[in-house]
Amino acid sequence: GENVEQHPSTLSVQEGDSAVIKCTYSDSASNYFPWYKQELGKRPQLIIDIRSNVGEKKDQRIAVTLNKTAKHFSLHITETQPEDSAVYFCDYGGATNKLIFGTGTLLAVQP
């Protein structure tokens, strides 16, 4: 069924460093792999997504990679800035209609 694991739960980096967050899923039914960012006190918002027919997608400093064989997809943030500090979630639907979020990663970018 739909099951997604997200790691790490917290991540602290120095400004300018890179950050990587990974989500692992259990089945092979979904073709859509999104990442959401939630700033403190705000609603989650989509920052990048990828479909199963590509392996990587970039948008300026953020990128998402997909490994369908190993059943995981990752969010990459390069040249981190203090405004990247937030909670990041992956989302997975799988073989059912349930859209389940990963447990979230609290990213802290230290100036």
Add this chain to the structure above:
Amino acid sequence: NAGVTQTPKFQVLKTGQSMTLQCAQDMNHEYMSWYRQDPGMGLRLIHYSVGAGITDQGEVPNGYNVSRSTTEDFPLRLLSAAPSQTSVYFCASSFGTGDGEQFFGPGTRLTVL
């Protein structure tokens, strides 16, 4: 477009009271869902709907009811509020299921005393 709207923004209830959280979207999305987010925690799916007249349970459905009489509206009803239901509630919608962006409402902050 207003996107996804939720009312109220804040609510305080006493244990045992019932209430309905309202959610509406004007994007003609078929899929709508309700999540709860406890302090410092992730988003847990309560109930979802793939279209008018169709609802189903998510990860944490106990104590909540939903209905979907129109494409636009997806209210969440708390039957008998308990302190464990103190949380922030987000409504979300998308065109399809698991194949496109979910758009979130601003959230309702609920406190049950």
